[in-house]
Amino acid sequence: MVTPDSNCANCPAHNSANLVKLGIDMSNFDYVVALAGNPNTGKSTVFNALTGLKQHTGNWPGKTVGRAEGAFQYSDKRYKIVDLPGTYSLLSTSTDEEIARDFILFGQPDVTIIVVDASRLERNLNLALQVLEITDRAVLCLNLIDEAKRHHISVDDRLLSKSLGIPVVPTAARQNVGIQDLLKNIHEVATGKYICKPYRMKSEIKNVSHAVEDLNKELEVRFPNLANTRWIALRLLEGDQRVIDAVRSGEIGSLTPVETENE
Amino acid sequence: MIDPIYALIIFFAVLIVVLVLFFPGKGIITRWKKIKSQTSRVLIEDALKHLYDCEFKNLDCSLNSLTGNLTLRADQTASVISNLESMGLVTSTGNKISLTSEGRSYALRVVRIHRLWERYLADNTSVSETEWHTIAEEREHETTDEDANRLAARLGNPLVDPHGDPIPNADGEILVKQGITLNNLEEGKYARIIHIEDEPKEVYAQLTAQGLYPGMQIYVLQSSKGKIRFEADGEECVLAPVLASNLTVVPFTEKESVQESFENLSSLETDGAATIIGISNAMRGQQRRRMLDFGIVPGTVVHTRLRSLKGDPAAYEVRGALIALRKNQSDLIHIKKIKEN
């Protein structure tokens, strides 16, 4: 499915109303960027590298609590960056995961940076794939690339980028390696220069394919603009109350910015 | 200055009084609360629940069984029944008492709240399984419908309680799963436990003491009048048929594959490798989700890497990360060892 607003290069793509609801002050900013990742992947280091030490998170090392915010500028655009709590997943019921999930799904940041540990890619992709289920615009930050090298692990970032359908940037945030490249890619995704074709789950889930397909069809008819109805169907089948409420109130349908399509 | 002897005597006297009053579960205050809580509403709800239970099991419900269940005198029960009749919740013909449709939906509401609480206690608290029922029994009478809906939402709208009983939804619809009781399962057959009856308490305690819970795979080794010998997730158990009748099982269909290995992750020697087969259903709620998030899913290869001084916890390499698990967790993770040559 193609993102409707992906070719709108100049308009601020963010969904201000939703972000304000989530407590983000968007005045003076062009784009908002969310930072997601597993614990222990150096997510806060990436945050600090992007924003500079002056705005360092002020969090307890090893644990970001709640949301930290910062800002940076790249090629005359002003970005607000929101550091989400480090989580292993977006599907469970802990408060942290709910904060992260709700921010990405309902806040619709212009770009979501997914920080992964290059030496533990397979395990970190769990979160990355879940993020890609709920947003169309993301950049994978392949962090700790130096450590991976030390352990004789090399990651083909181009191939990975092709598989995931989003930019993949190898970084070593502790040494400030790759940060410029990361900024460039964030900018390209935010401005619509890079059009993501995010990977969506393919493996069949035991016993449910029929139910998912059926619901999927109905949801597509009801919410034609929704990017990923299959995921919504799965959430309904899991009894996720926040998503059920959003479907019921129509909030889900308003998520994809339709207005840019009409312009 | 007060004499130390007197001071100590006064102190211990006060201590004893406080203990007698407030001792958790047995103190005077708790008992007094329990007696006070036997209001007419509680009696009505408990009576309806019992009647529904009889109906569900296709048993006839009499004044006697109700008296026993509510721990009341017969005349008190009779007044509860007449009360229910005047409210149009039950009808009685002769010795048989049955629910009207309003009575049934009221009963289902109470059952829903009860089972939601049990599920909550199992998933989101560290209350031990023998206490779930008792606590839910108290809370079911204090919970409003909105609270119940909120509770259900928070739990992700669960379908069954931790004993395997279906939870009615907010509209009072309930799923009935067909199964047979364990004493009716033939020798040499495989089945899965779908329900463990949690009343009476003493029987339930005996079943949980054997480590039985819904989701276990059963294989009957020997079924006779005197005893039933079977394997539950690979562990051999023996039950009297009376006890076995409290377990509901569903025999395996042709398609279902029998799980052969029931080795636990805790038994994997240091530096040994194994493939995960599954996580036992006894691991619930947040704990289970955390395991899945770590990548402990069927098919994952794990290695034991470190053991702490007493062997508990031990650290396992799972998909590139080193995760420490306690023995009571690794006991619930089924594996198949990989022979390395």
Add this chain to the structure above:
Amino acid sequence: MNNVEEIIQKANKYRWDIGENLHDSILESIYTDAARIADKAVTREGGKQKFDWDRWIDKLVTGRWTGFPIMFLLLVIVFWLTISGANVPSAMIASLLVDTVHPLLKDGANFLHFPWWLSGVLIDGAYLALAWVISVMLPPMAIFFPMFTLLEDFGYLPRVAFNMDNLYRRVGAHGKQALTMSMGFGCNAAGVIAARIIDSPRERIIAIITNNFSLCNGRWPTQILIATIFIGGAVPSFLAGVTSAAAVMIVAVLGVVFSLVVSWALSRSVLKGEASAFSLELPPYRPPRFLQTLYTSLIDRTLMVLWRAVVFAAPAGVAIWLVSNVTIANVSLAEYFIKWTDPYAMIIGLNGVIILAYIIAIPANEIVIPTVLMLTVLTTKVAGFGAGAGVMFEMDSVSDTAALLHTGGWSVLTGINLMLFSLLHNPCSTTIYTIYKETKSMKWTLISTFLPIAMGIVICFLVAQFWRLFA
């Protein structure tokens, strides 16, 4: 027309058929995809595996014979560096702020013709309390926290949790509580914040409530001084040093024992209603970055904690000055209060001065001893000590302090009970505030505040009675 409600209804119907294990299946399929994608992109250099440092260090620091000695050694080194390294700067800051700046400020106030009460409230009260808190608190924290952060950055601390978990599991807590506890030896407020690393709700609250049983750096000086005077003074002089050091250690160990016992009791009573989900990841070792660590631990931990303490200490200084200077019929409020509480305090082997000191010094344990000394002078009317009502002071000579306290009617029992009470009383207001911020719950804040104080009163009472019976 396809209706939203119908879709939801349909989903609910399907849910009955699918059953409860959907979540498991979803994760299984995500991981299948993840493995496929990762397999394509990742190559591990084959051939001979080079020496694996991580595994080697892990075997060493969690080993049967090496794990605990290494842990103990590191703990001793950290404490030794903190104590010995903090002494000199502490004394320097104290001599600067208390002995030099304070008289200067007083002179300045006189020169500007401040009314006596204004210079009293501001300079003798608020300023002096601040000066005390900063000089006692800042140097040890500035040394302790960076060292702790370095060990954390390196990846060693989760291994400590791994080693200690067996003990903590038995009392219903998490191995990481060993870390928050050690952090508490530096500062309880910092220890409470550190409990964030525990992500299981029940275990986290246990760690927060019991952190106060770690003797924090504001209480060590009290322990050492009182032990030297009353325990050291009660034995032959050649044993004095060893005995008083042992007494302080016993109190600290007692704190650890209490924290375990209370953890056990809490996990089986009020905290049964909280979820418990153990998880502990052992991250790979990483070379620590000294400069960043120094910077962030200074900003995040030291200055933040110090700032909170300062905010609470200044009003306490004002309160201390006021109670000892506001008089009714020529008798200060402090004296009224002390006279009134003395008989009750005696029952638990303390005295009115200690009770009042602990009430007005809630903001910071550091000012308990200066307040006690000042109040003792105030009530006993001895001449030659201190600088007047409401002006906190400390004495350079331990024997002078001892003499003053003996004049105040202190016995060995008072000393022992003060040590116990210093361990078992409410957390300082900075910590209480932090507990509230971290738990967002009045209930846990109140329990953390009143549980230790109740324990302190009961234990002091029992010690006092048995002491009087047998001694």
